[in-house]
Structure formats: C-alpha cells, structure tokens
Amino acid sequence: MDQSSKMPRDTAGTGSYAWIAVRAAVLFIILCGIAYPLLCTGLAQLFMPGNANGSLIKDSSGKVVGSELIGQHFTDQKYFQSRVSSIEYKAEASGSNNYAPSNPDMLKRTQESIKAWKEANPDVSITDLPVALVTNSGSGLDPHITPESAAVQIPRISKLTGIDPNTLQQLVDKHTAGRDLGVFGEPRVNVLELNIDLKSLMTK
Amino acid sequence: MGVLQIVIVLAVVMLLVKPLGTYVYHVFSNEPNRTDRIFGWLERLIYSLIGLKQRAGMTWKRYVLSFLLTNIIFVAIGYLLLRIQSVLPLNPNDIGNMEQTLSFNTIISFMTNTNLQHYSGESGLTYFTQMAVIMMMMFTSAATGFSVVIAFIRGLMSKGQTLGNFFEDFVKSHTRILFPAAILVTLLLVALQVPQTFDPTITVTTLEGAMQKIAVGPVASLESIKHLGTNGGGFFGVNSAHPFENPSALTNIVEMLSMWLIPACLPYVYGRFAKNSKQGWVVFSAMMTLFIVFLCVIYTSEMNGNPQITAMGIDTSQGNMEGKEVRLGVAQSALFSTVTTAATTGSVDNMHDTLTPLGGMVPLAQMMLNVVFGGEGVGLVNMLMYAILGVFLCGLMVGRTPEFLGRKIEPKEMKLIAVAILMHPLIILAPTAIAFLTDLGKGSITNPGFHGVSQVLYEYTSSAANNGSGFEGLADNTPFWNITTGLVMLLGRYISIIAMMAVAGSLVRKRLVPETIGTFRTDNVLFYGILIGTVLIIGALTFLPTIVLGPVAEHLTLGS
Numbered sequence: 119m120d121q122s123s124k125m126p127r128d129t130a131g132t133g134s135y136a137w138i139a140v141r142a143a144v145l146f147i148i149l150c151g152i153a154y155p156l157l158c159t160g161l162a163q164l165f166m167p168g169n170a171n172g173s174l175i176k177d178s179s180g181k182v183v184g185s186e187l188i189g190q191h192f193t194d195q196k197y198f199q200s201r202v203s204s205i206e207y208k209a210e211a212s213g214s215n216n217y218a219p220s221n222p223d224m225l226k227r228t229q230e231s232i233k234a235w236k237e238a239n240p241d242v243s244i245t246d247l248p249v250a251l252v253t254n255s256g257s258g259l260d261p262h263i264t265p266e267s268a269a270v271q272i273p274r275i276s277k278l279t280g281i282d283p284n285t286l287q288q289l290v291d292k293h294t295a296g297r298d299l300g301v302f303g304e305p306r307v308n309v310l311e312l313n314i315d316l317k318s319l320m321t322k
Numbered sequence: 323m324g325v326l327q328i329v330i331v332l333a334v335v336m337l338l339v340k341p342l343g344t345y346v347y348h349v350f351s352n353e354p355n356r357t358d359r360i361f362g363w364l365e366r367l368i369y370s371l372i373g374l375k376q377r378a379g380m381t382w383k384r385y386v387l388s389f390l391l392t393n394i395i396f397v398a399i400g401y402l403l404l405r406i407q408s409v410l411p412l413n414p415n416d417i418g419n420m421e422q423t424l425s426f427n428t429i430i431s432f433m434t435n436t437n438l439q440h441y442s443g444e445s446g447l448t449y450f451t452q453m454a455v456i457m458m459m460m461f462t463s464a465a466t467g468f469s470v471v472i473a474f475i476r477g478l479m480s481k482g483q484t485l486g487n488f489f490e491d492f493v494k495s496h497t498r499i500l501f502p503a504a505i506l507v508t509l510l511l512v513a514l515q516v517p518q519t520f521d522p523t524i525t526v527t528t529l530e531g532a533m534q535k536i537a538v539g540p541v542a543s544l545e546s547i548k549h550l551g552t553n554g555g556g557f558f559g560v561n562s563a564h565p566f567e568n569p570s571a572l573t574n575i576v577e578m579l580s581m582w583l584i585p586a587c588l589p590y591v592y593g594r595f596a597k598n599s600k601q602g603w604v605v606f607s608a609m610m611t612l613f614i615v616f617l618c619v620i621y622t623s624e625m626n627g628n629p630q631i632t633a634m635g636i637d638t639s640q641g642n643m644e645g646k647e648v649r650l651g652v653a654q655s656a657l658f659s660t661v662t663t664a665a666t667t668g669s670v671d672n673m674h675d676t677l678t679p680l681g682g683m684v685p686l687a688q689m690m691l692n693v694v695f696g697g698e699g700v701g702l703v704n705m706l707m708y709a710i711l712g713v714f715l716c717g718l719m720v721g722r723t724p725e726f727l728g729r730k731i732e733p734k735e736m737k738l739i740a741v742a743i744l745m746h747p748l749i750i751l752a753p754t755a756i757a758f759l760t761d762l763g764k765g766s767i768t769n770p771g772f773h774g775v776s777q778v779l780y781e782y783t784s785s786a787a788n789n790g791s792g793f794e795g796l797a798d799n800t801p802f803w804n805i806t807t808g809l810v811m812l813l814g815r816y817i818s819i820i821a822m823m824a825v826a827g828s829l830v831r832k833r834l835v836p837e838t839i840g841t842f843r844t845d846n847v848l849f850y851g852i853l854i855g856t857v858l859i860i861g862a863l864t865f866l867p868t869i870v871l872g873p874v875a876e877h878l879t880l881g882s
Contacts, residue, residue: 135388138489141372143395146496150547151458154501158508158543162518165509170518172538172566174526183529187515187565188536190528197530201648210523210535211444212560214645216675216795218773219628220880224644228631247636249627253644256563256673262648264640302327303571304651313529 175311178318183310185209189261190310195238196278196320197313198263198271201251202231205258214254228252241273262306265294279320289315324625324653328617331575331657335586339606342583343590349498350472350491351595361497368493379484382827385473386820388488389466393433396462400455401429404447413448414522415537420446427804432459434815435467435697437548437555437668437790438781438807440799444537444558449520456555457544461504464551465495467698470819471588474703475595477826478727481834485826499584500550507546507580514576515569516542541566549580552697554668554790562658562671563647574654574671581667585695588702596727600845605705608853612694613664620677620684621656628678629881645676656681663688666697668790675769675777675793679877682793683869686780689787690865692746693857697788700815703822705853707739709844710825712856714739716842725841728834735825742821747864749786749810754779754868762802768795772879776872781807786814 162170173186184190189200191207200207204215217224231252236244251267268290276283293312297303348355369377380388403410404425408418420428424440431438432455441447447456469491476485512518517538524536541557545567548554554561562568562577589609593602625641632638641652650658655672662669663685674685688694693705710726714736717724724731757763757778767774780793785807792798798807835841843849 135384136391138373139388139391140395142374142489142492143392143399145368145371146462147396147399147454147458149496149501150461151454154461154504154547155453155457155540155543158505159518159520159540161505161509162512162542166512169512169515170542171521172517172519172524172536173515173569174524177529182526184526184534185524185536187569188534189565190530190534191532192530194530207534210537211442212537212558212564213442213794214560214673214676216673216768216793217644218675218769218771218776218795218876219630219642219644219678220771220773220876221769225630229634232634232636244636249631249636249638249640250643250648252636253631253646255647256645256671256676257558257560257565257647259560259565260647260649261565264648266637297323297327298571301323301330302575303649303654306648310529317529 175314177314183314186308186311187261189259192309192313196275197316198268198275198309199251200309201260201263202227202254203258203260204254207259209259212257212259214256214258217254239270239274241277242270246270261308261310263309265290265305265307268294268307268312275316281319285319286316289319324621324651327571327653328621328657331578332614334579335582338583339587339590343587343594343602346499346584346587346591347594349494350591352486357498364497365493368497372489374489377487377490379482379486380488381483382473382477382485382823382830385485385488386823389469389492390816392462392492393466396459397429397433400432400459401425403451403455404428407448407451410448410450412450412453412520414520415448417445417448423801423804424799427808429455430808430811431790432456432553432555433463434788434811435463435551435553435666436785436788436811436815437553438785438792438811439555439790440804442559443556449539452539452544452557457547460544460547460551460553460555461496461500464547464553464698465492465500467700468495468499470823471698471700471702474706474822474826475592477823477830478706478729479595480830483831485823485830500547503550503580504543504547507550507576508542510576511542511545511573514573516545516573517566518542538566545577546580548669549577549667550584552581552585552665552667554662556669560670560673562669563673565647568650568671570649571654574650574658577669578658578661581665581669582661582695584698585665585701589705592702592706598845601727604845604850604853605702605709608850608857609693609695609705611854612691612857613660616664616684616688616694617657617660620660620681621653623678623680624652624656626678642676642678642681645673647672659685660688662791663789664694664696666692666701666787666789668784670791673794674780674791675795679773679873679880682776682780683873685791686776686783686873687861687865687869689783689789690750691857691861692787700788700819704818707742707822708856708860709853710735710739711743711860712849712852713842713844715856716852722840722842725835726844728837729829729832730835734828738821738825738828742818743860745813745817746786749813750779750782751868753782753806753810757782757806760802762800766797766800766803768797772872772876775868776876779868779872782810785810788815
C-alpha cells in the first residue's frame with residue numbers, strides 16, 4: 119500500500135469530491151424536491167382536507183360558490199362591493215398594476231373610483247369613504263373589506279333591496295372578524311360570506 | 323394597536339434568540355450531544371448514500387470547491403427540468419416549457435438564494451418544477467449559506483488549517499434544522515388555511531353567476547421553506563400578499579418568524595463559538611438598532627399615507643392602502659417589508675412598488691447595507707466583514723496593528739475585504755447606469771418620474787443583495803433583464819462568499835496574539851457604536867446620491 123492511502127481524506131483528488139457532489143445533489147433533489155412535498159401533502163390531506171383544498175365555501179343551497187380566502191368581483195350594486203382589483207378577481211392569476219404613489223394613472227383611477235362611488239352612494243359623505251375601498255389590493259384577490267367600508271355601503275344596499283339598515287348592520291357585525299388573538303392584523307369583513315347571507319335574505 | 327403588535331413580534335424574536343442559537347451551536351460544534359440520537363441514523367444513511375466515508379476538515383479552497391461543485395450540479399439539473407417541464411409529471415394545468423433566458427434567470431435566482439422572479443408561478447411552472455426545482459433549491463441554497471457562515475466562524479475561532487467538512491455541514495443543515503422546521507411550519511400553515519394539494523385549478527360559479535378559476539397547488543410546503551431558508555420566491559405571482567400564501571395576520575407572523583429567527587440567532591451562535599457571548603450580542607444589538615430605525619421610518623411613512631390621495635377628501639386614516647391587504651393592514655405590512663429585506667428573504671405581503679417614497683426607501687436601503695440580520699449565513703458574514711473593517715479603521719487611528727479576536731489583520735485580509743465591500747455597490751450602480759443608457763432597460767419602466775429611477779435601482783439592489791423582492795411594476799421578463807440580473811445575482815452571491823472564505827482561510831492559520839491592556843476590545847458598547855458607524859458611513863458614501871435621485875426626490879415632489 120502506498121503512502122497516500124494513509125493520508126487524511128482531505129488530500130484526495132478533486133475527482134472524488136466531484137463524485138460525492140453529484141451523488142449529494144441527486145439525493146437532495148429527491149429528498150427536498152419530491153419526498154418532502156409528498157409527505158407534507160399526504161399529512162395535510164389526511165388531517166386537514168378542507169384547508170388543504172383551498173377552504174371552499176357553499177351557498178345556502180349547498181353549491182360551491184368560491185373560496186373563503188379569495189375575493190370576488192361584485193358588479194350588482196345590491197351586493198357589498200369588494201376592493202378595487204385590476205384583474206377583477208380572476209384568481210387563475212394574481213397581481214395589481216404596481217402603481218407608485220406618484221403615478222398619474224393611479225391618481226386618475228382613484229379619482230374615478232371616488233366619482234363612481236359618489237354617484238352610487240349619494241347619501242353618504244365622501245369624507246366617510248375609507249381609503250381601502252378605492253385602492254387596489256396587493257393580490258387583486260383581497261377577500262376582505264374593513265368594517266367601515268361595509269358600513270358606508272349599508273344606506274345604498276338598504277335603498278336598493280328594501281332591507282332595514284339595522285338588519286344589514288347586524289349582518290355586517292356577524293361577519294366582522296376581530297384582530298387575530300385580539301391583537302394582530304386588522305378587523306375585517308369577508309365580502310363573499312356577507313353577500314351569501316345577504317342573498318338569502320333578499321330571496322326570502 | 324399597530325405599535326403593540328409590532329412590539330410583541332420583536333419581543334418574541336428576542337426571547338427566542340438564545341434558545342435557538344444554543345441549538346444551532348450544538349448542531350455545528352460537532353461535539354456529541356443529545357440530538358445525535360434523534361438525527362444520527364438519518365445522517366449516517368445519507369453519508370453512506372453519497373459516499374462520504376470520512377468527514378475530515380477541509381481547507382478553505384476545498385470547502386469552496388465542494389460547495390461550488392454541488393451548486394453547479396443543482397443548476398445544471400434544475401435548468402434542464404425547467405426546459406422540459408411540460409412533459410414531466412404533475413402538470414395538471416398544461417404549463418409549457420420555460421424560455422431560455424427566463425430559465426437562466428430563474429435557476430440562478432434560486433440557487434443564489436435570491437428568488438427574484440421574472441415568471442408568475444400560476445402560469446410559469448408546473449407542480450413538479452415548483453417542487454423539484456423551486457422547493458429543492460430553497461432547501462439547498464439555504465443549507466449552502468448556512469454551511470458557509472459556520473465555516474467562516476470556525477475560521478475566525480479555531481486553529482489549524484481547516485474550516486470543517488462542507489458535506490457534513492450541508493447534510494446537518496437539512497436534517498437538524500431545515501427538514502424538521504419546514505415540516506412543522508407547513509402543517510402549522512395548513513392548519514391556518516394555506517392549501518396543500520395536487521388538484522388542478524378549481525373552477526367555480528360565483529355568487530353573481532360568473533366563472534372564477536382559482537389556482538391552487540402544494541402551496542404550504544413551499545411557503546414554509548421559502549421563509550425558513552430566507553428564499554422568498556412565491557408560489558403565486560404576488561407572493562405572500564396572496565390570500566392562499568398568507569391568509570391571516572397569524573400566518574403573517576408565522577412567516578416573519580420563520581424567516582427572521584435563524585438569521586437573528588446567528589450572531590449568538592458566533593458568540594458561542596467565540597466563547598464570549600458578548601461578542602455575539604454586540605453584533606446582534608447593532609443589527610437590531612438599525613432594524614428598529616428602519617422599521618420606524620417605514621411604519622410612520624405608510625401610516626401618513628399618500629398626500630395626493632388625502633387631498634381627494636376621503637377617509638385616509640388607515641394609511642397607504644394601495645397594494646396592501648385589508649387583513650394585514652399597515653402595521654403587519656410595514657413589519658413584513660422590513661423583516662423580508664433585512665433577512666434578505668424577498669417575499670412580500672404588500673407591493674413594494676406602491677409604498678410611499680420614504681417607505682419604499684427602507685427596503686432599498688436595507689438591501690444596500692445588506693448587514694441587518696441578512697439571509698441564511700451571508701448577513702452575519704457581511705456584518706463581521708464590517709467589524710473587521712471597523713477594527714482596521716480604529717487601528718489606523720491609533721497607529722497599532724489591528725487585531726480581531728486575537729488575530730492580526732494584515733494587508734492580505736484587508737484587500738479581500740475591500741474586494742467584497744466594493745463589489746456590492748459596483749454590481750448595483752454599474753448595471754443601473756447601463757439600464758438607463760439603453761432602451762432595453764428604460765423601456766421596462768412603468769412608473770414615470772423619479773419612481774422609475776427607484777424601480778431600476780431596486781431591481782439591481784435586490785439582485786446583488788440576493789434578496790429577490792421587487793418593485794414589481796418593472797416589466798422585467800425580457801432577455802435584457804433576465805441576463806443582467808442573472809449575472810448580478812451570480813456575482814453578488816459568489817464573489818463575496820469566496821473572498822470571505824479566503825479571509826477565513828487566512829485567519830485560521832495565524833498565531834493567536836495574547837490579549838494585553840492595549841488590545842482593542844470588540845465586545846463592548848464602544849465597538850457597537852463603531853460597527854454601526856462603519857456600516858452607515860460606507861453605506862452613505864456609496865449609495866446616498868442614488869437614494870436622493872430616487873425615493874427622496876419622489877417624496878419631495880409628492881408634496882405633504
């Protein structure tokens with residue numbers, strides 16, 4: 119046996135390191151890229167199938183009408199309106215126009231939203247119109263509006279549907295979620311869930 | 323309430339730094355400990371599968387060679403998979419192959435832990451490539467960074483020639499940290515409503531009777547490692563702003579802690595290796611101080627909102643909500659933006675392009691400094707580089723050979739550090755200038771005025787810092803942007819790592835200088851001040867002019 123075989127491994131040729139590197143790369147592609155996501159999917163589907171499949175929700179007749187987490191585009195003024203979305207809540211994609219605060223197109227869009235809102239809601243002062251309602255969410259899929267954004271829509275919906283404003287306010291309160299654990303995030307109203315209940319109220 | 327929820331998250335981080343840092347120290351100190359019984363069998367199995375018979379220490383050159391080789395093989399296989407993804411399994415939505423320059427950009431982006439995305443996940447990748455390329459690289463690039471920082475620390479502390487065995491560090495990063503944490507966080511996220519499925523896009527009839535297609539997929543398993551590995555590339559185009567990636571403030575916090583805790587505990591790990599935990603706390607405090615200053619700027623600026631919208635007469639008490647999600651609001655968004663650019667993750671839960679000018683300056687500045695916590699590994703290495711520079715400057719002032727942790731800092735080390743420090747601004751400012759000189763670069767700007775400067779600057783800063791967030795308005799999926807940012811990411815990752823490994827390789831051979839009354843101490847308040855000063859002075863000298871041209875000019879013209 120020659121001297122070199124007794125030396126520490128560190129002096130081995132680059133070739134042996136390359137071979138270890140190749141084997142390590144293949145193994146970790148299998149471990150991280152295939153075994154790990156399969157294991158996670160298996161566990162998730164086994165124990166939490168509802169969440170794992172996108173938190174789908176049904177209307178009063180039991181038909182799936184969307185996901186609790188994904189906003190919808192409401193055109194009918196009888197419904198509570200969602201936030202501005204440049205992709206109109208088309209959830210096969212996601213995104214917004216990424217308008218800078220100085221972008222003239224964004225300022226124009228906001229002014230137009232305010233104008234349209236004034237026409238649809240003549241009874242409410244625009245000083246009460248929350249900024250969240252006329253701005254584009256980051257995802258373009260925001261399922262929520264703020265409780266204030268729901269409240270300012272009540273006079274319009276009451277007028278169009280004939281439902282008593284107090285009943286509507288109770289409906290909004292029912293669907294208002296507080297901050298997580300009482301501290302984190304912001305109070306919010308899930309627009310789709312609110313409108314599902316509103317729809318069943320309208321058809322009564 | 324906004325401030326309170328931020329303070330709670332900061333407090334949780336500070337409380338967890340020590341226990342977590344202790345754990346990480348034990349993983350890499352290579353001394354026998356209790357966790358061997360849990361993970362030992364798996365590691366021995368992996369060592370035998372990859373043919374690693376002895377785990378002898380490596381010189382810095384061997385260490386660098388090993389991790390470069392491994393990374394090159396990952397890149398080659400990953401590139402191939404992207405190019406042929408349409409015929410591979412798990413493609414229920416019939417996605418096509420990825421174009422050449424986009425594949426080049428994507429593969430470099432994920433291998434360098436940057437996760438700049440010029441594609442959109444919903445339409446650009448199959449479930450298989452999301453797993454075998456994206457998730458795989460999220461693990462392996464993080465483990466590479468981890469190994470490098472540990473090797474660097476060993477170089478500063480130990481005696482002899484070697485910095486440890488790369489393959490052993492790489493395997494242990496997975497088995498003892500990333501795998502268990504990723505599985506745990508994945509399940510936690512699913513419990514909080516993040517999807518995890520192989521089903522194709524769901525089609526529903528909406529309440530108003532329209533059709534809505536809802537993209538789903540194995541989101542949670544990507545989301546967890548995306549943050550744990552400080553990667554940042556989203557499953558969906560809008561990243562953690564997407565309600566499936568980040569359904570609530572609680573998931574927002576889980577994601578922030580996932581990306582922040584490991585970088586935050588590394589200074590403590592460094593202190594443990596130095597057998598003087600004060601060394602670690604000095605570095606940690608310097609990072610935390612800078613972090614809090616930046617956080618205050620972005621939070622205040624976003625709460626104040628956009629003056630031009632306030633002028634329209636509506637209720638803007640919520641702050642700047644353009645590009646933000648209602649469930650997260652300004653507080654969770656501002657904190658997330660600060661954490662993600664500090665930890666060089668680059669995931670976003672609000673659109674950075676839509677931030678107020680001074681708010682948007684914060685992520686930009688943190689990536690320019692690149693030392694506030696920093697990504698898996700490289701952040702601490704960068705901060706220690708500034709620490710050595712600080713020692714050197716002080717040494718010059720008193721006319722004494724500078725020492726760091728008992729070792730003399732000599733011209734060879736300072737030259738390498740100068741290369742590493744100057745590389746960062748060079749690969750940001752030079753390509754930014756080139757982009758403005760050509761229509762190929764300028765043509766992609768979507769926001770007019772001074773903000774356009776910020777868009778271009780942000781793209782290259784994010785690439786160089788291996789962050790990966792973007793001012794996403796930039797139309798960046800063009801050969802020009804794919805290739806230039808790809809090269810910047812490569813240089814940003816490997817030049818500084820190799821230079822710093824060379825520093826470690828040089829320091830590890832030096833004789834220890836006994837500590838005397840004249841030794842300049844690096845574990846006290848004075849040094850904390852010097853460290854912050856060095857970082858800010860170098861940062862301001864290199865980047866202030868461009869910051870003034872971009873965010874500051876936009877702020878001044880926006881009116882207030």
